[in-house]
Amino acid sequence: MTFNGTWKVDRNENYDKFMEKMDINVMKRKLAEHDNLKITIEQTGDKFHIKESSTFRTKDIDFTLGVLFDYSLADGTEVSGTWEMEGDVLKGKFTRKDNNKVLTTTRAVVGGELVQSYNYEGVDAKRIFKKQ
Numbered sequence: 001m002t003f004n005g006t007w008k009v010d011r012n013e014n015y016d017k018f019m020e021k022m023d024i025n026v027m028k029r030k031l032a033e034h035d036n037l038k039i040t041i042e043q044t045g046d047k048f049h050i051k052e053s054s055t056f057r058t059k060d061i062d063f064t065l066g067v068l069f070d071y072s073l074a075d076g077t078e079v080s081g082t083w084e085m086e087g088d089v090l091k092g093k094f095t096r097k098d099n100n101k102v103l104t105t106t107r108a109v110v111g112g113e114l115v116q117s118y119n120y121e122g123v124d125a126k127r128i129f130k131k132q
């Protein structure tokens with residue numbers, strides 16, 4: 001499976017502006033830019049198990065493609081949404097519970113790196129991970 005393995009964040013693009021749009025305060029944004037996020041992805045068919053670890057927390061997440069689930073962002077913001085697979089790209093659509101606004105995200109392996117893209121209210125960002 002394309003995504004399986006452990007991926008460590010290597011660099012961010014426009015992540016501060018994205019988090020600012022998300023209304024995350026400057027102190028949390030500075031910490032989040034350097035959170036050493038590591039995600040381990042285990043896909044079995046349409047089921048995923050994700051182990052997330054960062055300077056903020058460690059967390060296990062289970063989801064099935066196309067099935068709604070709840071997730072808390074590292075700053076505590078609660079969202080609910082789904083991941084779908086389109087070709088080799090994972091596409092996520094999550095709605096914030098506090099304001100009903102939508103955050104979209106994709107994951108794709110590009111040139112051996114895991115690229116996670118985000119969009120919120122017109123602001124795009126990327127986090128790019130290297131395989132461990």
Ligand SMILES: CCCCCCCCCCCCCC(=O)O
Nearest residue numbers: 019050061071073074075094105
């Ligand atoms: C705190 C800054 C905002 C970060 C945005 C993260 C968006 C995450 C979308 C949902 C992820 C679900 C769990 C997962 O697949 O890892």
